[in-house]
Amino acid sequence: MIWLTWRQFRPQAVAAAVALVVIAILLAASEHSLASTYTSSGLARCHADCATVASRFIDKLGSLDHLLYFGSAALMYLAPALMGIFWGAPLVAREFEAGTHRIAWNQSVTRTRWALGKLGLVGLAAMATAGLLSLLVTWWASTIDRAASIAGGPVPVASGGAAGLHSTFLVLARLEPVIFAARGIAPLGYAAFAFVLGVTAGVLLRRTVPAMAVTLIVFVVIQVVVPNLVRPHLVPPVHVTSPVNVQTTHLHLNANASSGQVAIRLASAFAKPGAWVLSDTVITRSGAEAPDVSVSSGGVELLVPPAACIPTLGSGISRVAKCQSELAALHLRQSVSYQPASRFWPLQWLETAVYLVLAAALGGVCVWQVRRRRVP
Amino acid sequence: MTDATAAIEARGLGKRYGHRWALTDCTLTVPAGHVVGLVGPNGAGKTTLISLATGMLAPTTGTVEVLGARPTSGPRQLARVGYVAQETPTYAGLSVADHLRLGAHLNPRWDAGLARRRIEQLGMDLKQKAGNLSGGQRAQLALTLALAKRPELLILDEPIASLDPLARREFLQVLMDATAEQEFSVVMSSHQVADLERVGDYLIVLIDSRVQVAGEVDHLVATHHLLTGPRRDRAGLPANQQVITDSHTGRQSTFLVRSDEPIIDPAWTVSPVSLEDIVLGYMGHSSARSADIKMLGARR
Known part of the structure; x- marks a missing residue:
């Protein structure tokens, strides 16, 4: 059974191997300059003010690095889907379409072995491909990932000297959903799941093209649902509540010229670089969510600040003190729920396990259906 | 070649697709040790009966036994039955040699010498992809695959329906030679009586799921x-x-x-x-x- 499966799978295996080699060469070639930028930035040997050093390193990355950073992440999303569509969906459906299952099912091998052989060999190939790809990408991006974790949160970096004039390069900590799925061992689980999903769709629909479409749709839905609804709860998130610091020097006034409104921005009380923030709200003394307050990575913004904080012509320092005391009287507290950076690997293992369990369950459905299904 | 167990034994066999019955209450015995021709008009239920006998379909009603056992009940049973399906499918992307290797890997009783010899006799190129073979050659390849398995029963479902007269004659010739060399039962369906007359020694006429007449050809003619x-x-x-x-x-x-x-x-x-x-x-x-x-x- 293994021989036949391998013989049928050979062209796809060769294509995957060629693609892997091309990607490996591309990443290895560009890694050299990335590594030297990293070394010269001093981030590897940094002891103090590493966040600034990290930001400076990210700042120095070239446009090719930007391209590869996002390109490789996109590839990590694409690869499992492609394996589901082009390896999984046709695996059995094409046999039904060509009638060749009538040959396969009439050799001296049971359908169970036939199905297990196909699922096992091509499934392992899919996992190996995704694993190697992830290894390459994770290795290539390791310096950027490290810098992103140190710099803290999403780091919009204005490349070049003049701020905002050039395109900004946003790097994310590896625990952020966009990057998380493109690193470590999780892609292995995605590939296994997408592949078996494709096979199952093919077994049930018996037609390659509809099976491909269904595979893509279901996989995309799962890939949206899991990071939003499942991953945050794989490990119970950490909650912290701390008073909003009104005594800081980070007191910014944002005057909106068009509406004439004035907003006030305070520094965020939450500073855990590399953490994945699940929810970040400001609550009042009663514990209710404070109205007219928005929280972003930039800080806590009060859309309707106390009257004393609204600047008037000729206001002096005493007015700032009054503003601060009025702010303090609001007893605002910032409530954050997050996954700390240290949970990257536990979450990777758990998510991979979830996908592998799903893949195994679908694999069971496949074998059962192949045994049961009667296709003349 | 006196075998107590029938090649195919169907009792009250029926198959329904949705509301349409392809085969209803079919009871028949196909004796072993013969080259049995199963004839009937299109829609008589021949292909359905064969699909049920090879386990490609599951019956809606009744039972079917092949060589005394349920079809596809295990690898041993699978090894006993050779099947050349309608339109004689082959793996288009695999070469003739690959098909022989497939047979060798998947069948414990595979006769590699026999398979080689047949392909050589037919003058087929081992390196050629099955997708590029003519209809006749493809049918021959499918037959070789089934024969080299050394089955006790060979089931053929209209194997030559789409072939030209010459390819049809060659196919039947190969089948006849094989039945002379190896000892196995054959059940072949066709709506061409002339084809069956050349190779068959037993005839079953199936019309509307019913056996109209069954018997040895010589006896029927007499x-x-x-x-x-x-x-x-x-x-x-x-x-x-x-x-x-x-x-x-x-x-x-x-x-x-x-x-x-x-x-x-x-x-x-x-x-x-x-x-x-x-x-x-x-x-x-x-x-x-x-x-x-x-x-x-x-x-x-």
Whole structure:
């Protein structure tokens, strides 16, 4: 059974191997300059003010690095889907379409072995491909990932000297959903799941093209649902509540010229670089969510600040003190729920396990259906 | 070649697709040790019966046993039955040699020498992709795959329906040679009686899921007679002469009758019948009967 499966799978295996080699060469070639930028930035040997050093390193990355950073992440999303569509969906459906299952099912091998052989060999190939790809990408991006974790949160970096004039390069900590799925061992689980999903769709629909479409749709839905609804709860998130610091020097006034409104921005009380923030709200003394307050990575913004904080012509320092005391009287507290950076690997293992369990369950459905299904 | 267990034994076998019955209440015994031709018009249920016997379909009602066991009940049972499916599918992307390797890997009783020899005799290129083979060569490849498995029973489902006359003749020749060399039972369905007459020694006529007649070809030919003589009603024939079809002109009557005893009535001119005449007779018999039923229904 293994021989036949391998013989049928050979062209796809060769294509995957060629693609892997091309990607490996591309990443290895560009890694050299990335590594030297990293070394010269001093981030590897940094002891103090590493966040600034990290930001400076990210700042120095070239446009090719930007391209590869996002390109490789996109590839990590694409690869499992492609394996589901082009390896999984046709695996059995094409046999039904060509009638060749009538040959396969009439050799001296049971359908169970036939199905297990196909699922096992091509499934392992899919996992190996995704694993190697992830290894390459994770290795290539390791310096950027490290810098992103140190710099803290999403780091919009204005490349070049003049701020905002050039395109900004946003790097994310590896625990952020966009990057998380493109690193470590999780892609292995995605590939296994997408592949078996494709096979199952093919077994049930018996037609390659509809099976491909269904595979893509279901996989995309799962890939949206899991990071939003499942991953945050794989490990119970950490909650912290701390008073909003009104005594800081980070007191910014944002005057909106068009509406004439004035907003006030305070520094965020939450500073855990590399953490994945699940929810970040400001609550009042009663514990209710404070109205007219928005929280972003930039800080806590009060859309309707106390009257004393609204600047008037000729206001002096005493007015700032009054503003601060009025702010303090609001007893605002910032409530954050997050996954700390240290949970990257536990979450990777758990998510991979979830996908592998799903893949195994679908694999069971496949074998059962192949045994049961009667296709003349 | 006297085997107690039948090649195929169906009891009350039925298969329904949605609301349409492809086969209803079919009870038949295909004896082992013969080259059995299964004939019938399109839609008689031949392919459905064979699909049920090879386990490609599951019955809606009844049971079917192949060589005394349930189809596809395990690797041992699979090894005993060779199957050449309709339109003789092959893996288009695999070469002829790959197909032989496939057979060798998947069958414990694989006869590699036999497979090689057959492919050589047919003058096929081992390196050629099956997708580039002619219809006839593809059918031969499928047959080789089934034969080299060394089955106890070979089931063929209209293997030559789409072939040209020459390829058809070659295919049957290979099949005949194989049955002469190896000892195995054959069941082959076709709607071409002439094809079966060349290779078969046993015939089953299946019409509307019913076995109309079954028996050894020689016996069928010996016991069916075409009688021509002065006009006479079918009721006027002796009880031991079963009328299959009759046709009448103003003064003359023609009957196809089945009788185990010789026809002695001097009024008849008795002419021998071919297998094709017999099969066509039974097909006409069946359609005439259903026409009678329809007329009865209309009169009511």
